[in-house]
Structure formats: structure tokens, C-alpha cells
Amino acid sequence: MIYDSLIELLKWLSITGPAASAIAAFINSIFPVVFIIPFALFAVYLERKVSAHMQDRLGPMRVGWHGWLQSFADILKLIQKEDVVPAQADRWLFNIAPVLAFVGSYAAFAAIPFTSTYVGSGIDLGIIFIVAISSLVVASLLMAGWASNNKYSLLGAMRSAAQIISYEIPTVVVILTLLCVTGTLSLYQLSENQTGNIFNWMIFGGYSGGWQKFALIPFMLVGMVILFISTLAEVNRTPFDIPEAESELVAGYHTEYTGMKFAMFFLAEYANMFAVSAIVSALFFGGYQSPFGYVGKLLGISWLVPFEQLFWFTMKGMFFVFVQMWLRWTLPRLRVDQLMNMCWKYLIPISIANFLIVAFLMAL
Amino acid sequence: MDLYLILFYFFAIITLVSAFFVVTTRNVIYAAFNLMLTLFGVAGFYVLLGADFIAIVQLIVYVGGILILLIFGVMLTNKITDTDIKSGFLNRVPGLLIVGTFAGILIGTLLKSTWRIAAPLPPPVAGLVGIGNLLMTEYTLIFEILGAVLLIALIGAASIARKQSN
Incomplete structure (x- = not known):
């Protein structure tokens, strides 16, 4: 664990006691941000390129080779923008909301294991913690929508x-299903257990062995699809993007935001996309585990393994982010009533039935 | 100073200050968002006591559920209809009396009771597993009854919200 090595390092620098643990905890909590910001810059670029190629366009081409510096140019532009606060808006809440949105999505990273040597917090209830802390995002959206004093923002919020509250239910039921099989809620423990090879991943019935492993495969597949759909709805991406539907609501809850505050919402959205992808991959696709063995273990270089794990973690996350983009530029938006029907009449009953079947199989 | 103590005072200040604003602010939305901070502070106390699960349930139920619904309700009515929801002061004298008595009793007990700080704590219930085992063995009846009550509440809510058919 990186935290322990940090404590050791500080002890070597003759810093001990509460100061050492405070400093180590602070440095430990900085790592995800070092990951998220480059990721967000890349993902914005990827989104524009993916959408462009799906629509037979080229996308950004002017800044750098094939436009790869476009995101940096955008950031420079956003920094220079005037910070507009509407006259009738509620200043306090208007300014707090973007910060709260990012805090909510960043806090989720505390429970996501990046490699076998790095996880922000060793909490046992990792995945449930993520579900709980995501309620901060809902609060921040409501805050932004209300404080803007704009009917489009309010409607979007x-x-x-x-939407987020409804889709939390199928998410939690799928998590319960997995709890039934694995007996752990810690994403770190779960990722550690899915080691070995690709057939130990939860999507292939998990690592328990026995005949249940094979019987579980179809139900794990159903669970994965439900989890992916409902987390997609929780990050407000198309086909579930009615909160910020461009053609109806201008931009939903962030209509009134400009410059860096808008960038904060954008960053929070992309951080959320990655967090959700990381959760799906940690629950069903082995998290940071390689689908086959590690080069580091083969050559006997143990320090190589965490880097390989980081590579696989990033690749799996990026794959699901790509799938989200792919869906966004292929599917039309759902209507409000269709959205609610989808959740309450299809996803929840199917996920509960799935849960009961899995529980029955595990009890046999 | 101990890190634990620093964190404790941090959460205590958050809880007390935001709770103060919840009751004194005249804007209902401000009260609701301050209540969110208060609930967060209390969740922090649970974490400091080693009750992670309770802290997380506190967040899910109170912040994620009840508070969001509350804000939702206020937002649906405030500013859209002409009536502004403002909180004010009513029944000052009886209110002061009741609050004063209650606060007196609480402070009195706080000061008079002997705190057994050195006494060995009971072994902590091991998080989720411990709570789950207790719910399924010792408190099964209560657990089942709570489930039934929740079901009744759900059915009641659905039947109230349902369109009346003639």
C-alpha cells in the first residue's frame, strides 16, 4: 500500500505522529486528481473525435497533429472567460454548486482501487460508500438548478x-446480487480475488469454483447489463441525458454557468464517467487485474506488476468510457416517461428476479 | 494534538454551526442545504466511532433520500407558485420555555453524570457482518416487522398517488 510507504518515507525524514499521518493521508488522496485531470482532457478530445467519426466528419484538426492539443486550447479559453453570475441568481449557492459537484464525484474515487498497491481508503464497504457519496452530486445539481433562477436549469435539475434516485435502486440490487456471490463489498478485495486469468472474473461466474460458477454466467451477464444501463443513467449520459437535453433545455442545470465554473461541472461529469466505468470493471471485469498473467511476475520484476495493473485498469476504464460515447452518438434520447418506465417496469423487476435466482443458486 | 481529536472538533464545528443556521435562516432552501452539512457532520461522528456502516446508511437514507426529497418538494412549490415559503418565529414564549427546560435537563445530565472513560469498551460489532448476523438472529422479529411497515407505507403512497377511477 502506498500509504504505508509514505509513512515509512516520512519516518525517514523524521516526521512522525499525527503530522505524518495527516501528510501521508493528504498525499495519498491527491493521486486520483493526478489521474483524473489528464483523463478528462483526453476524454473530451476523444468524445469529439468519436462523435465526429461516427458522423463521417473529422472533428478538431487544427491545433496540433489531428487536433490533439484541442483540449488544452479549450482550457486556456475557459480560463480567460468572464465569470458571469446572473443578477437574480443566489450568489452563495451558485458559487458552491460546481465545487460540490466535483467533490461528490471525486469522493467516489476514495474507494476505487487503481492497482493492488493503491486504493484511497481501505474501507470494507467501498461500493456502498460510492452509492452513498453520489447523493452529493444530486444535491449539487439541485443546488445549481435552483440557484441559477432559470426555468431551464430548474427543470434540468x-x-x-x-432520474438519479430512481436508477440507484437497480444499481443497489445488482450490487446485492454480487454480495451474495462474493461476500465482500470492498472493491479492493473483489479485485484482488479476481486474479489469475480471465475466467476468474465475475462476468465468467467468479473465482469460487464448483458447478455454481457455470450456472452463474447468464445471471452475471444480466446483472452487468443492468448495472451498466443504470450507471449510465446516473451520470446523465445519452440516451438518459434529459437533464441537459440540448434541444429542450439549452444545457439543463449548467445553462447559466460560464468559464471555470462550467469547466468544474464538465470535469465532474468526466470524472463520473470514469468512476462508473471503473466500478463496472471492478465488479465484473476483474478491476485492475490483467486478463492473463503479468510480465512482471514472469520476469521476476515485482515492481513492474503495479504499473501493469494501472495499465489494465486504465484500459478497461477507457473501454467503458468509449462504449458510453458510442451509445451517446448512436441512440436517441429517451422521453421522461420512457425513462421512468424503463427503470421501474423493466430494470427493477428484472434485477430483483436476477437477485433471487442468484441467491437461490448460491444457497444450493 | 491527536489527529482523532482534530477530526472530532472539525466535525463538531461543522455540525453545530450548520445546525445553528438550519434553525435561524429564513430561507427554506438554505435551511435544507445546511441540514445536509449537519447530517454529514453526524455521519463523520459515526465514522470516528468505528461505525462505518451506520455512517454510510446515514448518508444514503438522510442525504440521498429524505433531504433530496425535501429540497425537491420545496423547489416544486417555491418560486413557481406565488407563495414564498419563509420560516419565521411563532409562539415565542412557550417555545422558549420548552427549549429552555429541555436544554437545562440535557446540560444538567451532561454535567452531573460520571463518564467512564477508562472502562473497557464492549468489543465492536464487526461492521456489516456483525449487523447482518444480529438482524438475522436476535432481532429477526423487529426486522420483519419493519419490513412489513415499510411495505405498508409503500402501498399506501402508491394508492394515494394513483389516479382516481370512477
Whole structure:
């Protein structure tokens, strides 16, 4: 664990006691941000390129080779923008909301294991913690929508809150299903257990062995699809993007935001996309584990293994982010009633039935 | 100073200050968002006591559920209809009396009771597993009854919200 090595390092620098643990905890909590910001810059670029190529366009081409510096140019532009606060807006809440949105999505990274040597917090209840802390994001959206004092913002915020709260239920039921099989809620423990090879991943019935492993495969597949759909809805991406539907609501809850505050919402959205992808991959696709063995273990270089794990973690996360983009530029948006029907009439009953079957199989 | 103590005072200040604003602010939305901070502070106390699961349930139920619904309700009515929801002061004298008595009793007990700080704590219930085992063995009846009550509440809510058919 990186935290322990940090404590050791500080002891070597003759810093001990509460100061050492405070400093180590602070440095430990900085790592995800070092990961998220480059990721967000890359993902914005990827989004524009993916959408462009799906629509037979070229996308950004002017800044750098094939436009790869476009995101940096965008950031420079956003920094220079005037910070506009509407006259009738509620200044306090208007300014707090973007920060709260990012805090909510960043806090989720505390429970996501990046490699076998790095996880922000060793909490046992990792995945449930993520579900709980995501309620901060809902609060921040409501705050932004209300403080903007704009009917489009308010409508967007209301839609988004209703959507996120509804889709939390199938997510939690799928998590319960997995709890039934694995007996752990810690994403770190779960990722550690899915080691070995690709057939130990939860999507292939997990690492338990026995005949249940094979019987579980179809139900794990159903669970994975439900989890992916409902987490997609929780990050407000198309086809579930009615909270910020461009053609109806301008931009939903962040209509009134400009410059860096808008960038904060954007960063929070991309951080959320990655967090959700990381959760899906940690629950069903082995997390940071390689689908086959490690080069580091083969050559006997143990320090190589965490880097390989980081590589696989990033690759799996990027793959699911790509799938999210792919869906966004292929599918039309759902109507509000279709959205609610989808959740309450299809996803929840199917996920509960799935849960009961899995529980029955595990009890046999 | 101990890190634990620093964190304790941090959460205590958050809880007390935000709770103060919840009752004194005249804007309902401000009260609701301050209540969120208060609930967060209390969740922090649970974490400091080693009750992670309770802290997380506190967040899910109170912040994620009840508070969001509350804000939702206020937002649906405030500013959209003409009536502004403002909180004010009513029944000052009886209110002061009741609050004063209650605060007196609480402070009195706080000061008079002997705190057994050195006494060995009971072994902590091991998080989720411990709570789950207790719910399924010792408190099964209560657990089942709570489930039934929740089901009744759900059915009741659905039947109230349902369109009346003639």
C-alpha cells in the first residue's frame, strides 16, 4: 500500500505522529486528481473525435497533429472567460454548486482501487460508500438548478434528481446480487480475488469454483447489463441525458454557468464517467487485474506488476468510457416517461428476479 | 494534538454551526442545504466511532433520500407558485420555555453524570457482518416487522398517488 510507504518515507525524514499521518493521508488522496485531470482532457478530445467519426466528419484538426492539443486550447479559453453570475441568481449557492459537484464525484474515487498497491481508503464497504457519496452530486445539481433562477436549469435539475434516485435502486440490487456471490463489498478485495486469468472474473461466474460458477454466467451477464444501463443513467449520459437535453433545455442545470465554473461541472461529469466505468470493471471485469498473467511476475520484476495493473485498469476504464460515447452518438434520447418506465417496469423487476435466482443458486 | 481529536472538533464545528443556521435562516432552501452539512457532520461522528456502516446508511437514507426529497418538494412549490415559503418565529414564549427546560435537563445530565472513560469498551460489532448476523438472529422479529411497515407505507403512497377511477 502506498500509504504505508509514505509513512515509512516520512519516518525517514523524521516526521512522525499525527503530522505524518495527516501528510501521508493528504498525499495519498491527491493521486486520483493526478489521474483524473489528464483523463478528462483526453476524454473530451476523444468524445469529439468519436462523435465526429461516427458522423463521417473529422472533428478538431487544427491545433496540433489531428487536433490533439484541442483540449488544452479549450482550457486556456475557459480560463480567460468572464465569470458571469446572473443578477437574480443566489450568489452563495451558485458559487458552491460546481465545487460540490466535483467533490461528490471525486469522493467516489476514495474507494476505487487503481492497482493492488493503491486504493484511497481501505474501507470494507467501498461500493456502498460510492452509492452513498453520489447523493452529493444530486444535491449539487439541485443546488445549481435552483440557484441559477432559470426555468431551464430548474427543470434540468429536477429531472436529473428524479432520474438519479430512481436508477440507484437497480444499481443497489445488482450490487446485492454480487454480495451474495462474493461476500465482500470492498472493491479492493473483489479485485484482488479476481486474479489469475480471465475466467476468474465475475462476468465468467467468479473465482469460487464448483458447478455454481457455470450456472452463474447468464445471471452475471444480466446483472452487468443492468448495472451498466443504470450507471449510465446516473451520470446523465445519452440516451438518459434529459437533464441537459440540448434541444429542450439549452444545457439543463449548467445553462447559466460560464468559464471555470462550467469547466468544474464538465470535469465532474468526466470524472463520473470514469468512476462508473471503473466500478463496472471492478465488479465484473476483474478491476485492475490483467486478463492473463503479468510480465512482471514472469520476469521476476515485482515492481513492474503495479504499473501493469494501472495499465489494465486504465484500459478497461477507457473501454467503458468509449462504449458510453458510442451509445451517446448512436441512440436517441429517451422521453421522461420512457425513462421512468424503463427503470421501474423493466430494470427493477428484472434485477430483483436476477437477485433471487442468484441467491437461490448460491444457497444450493 | 491527536489527529482523532482534530477530526472530532472539525466535525463538531461543522455540525453545530450548520445546525445553528438550519434553525435561524429564513430561507427554506438554505435551511435544507445546511441540514445536509449537519447530517454529514453526524455521519463523520459515526465514522470516528468505528461505525462505518451506520455512517454510510446515514448518508444514503438522510442525504440521498429524505433531504433530496425535501429540497425537491420545496423547489416544486417555491418560486413557481406565488407563495414564498419563509420560516419565521411563532409562539415565542412557550417555545422558549420548552427549549429552555429541555436544554437545562440535557446540560444538567451532561454535567452531573460520571463518564467512564477508562472502562473497557464492549468489543465492536464487526461492521456489516456483525449487523447482518444480529438482524438475522436476535432481532429477526423487529426486522420483519419493519419490513412489513415499510411495505405498508409503500402501498399506501402508491394508492394515494394513483389516479382516481370512477
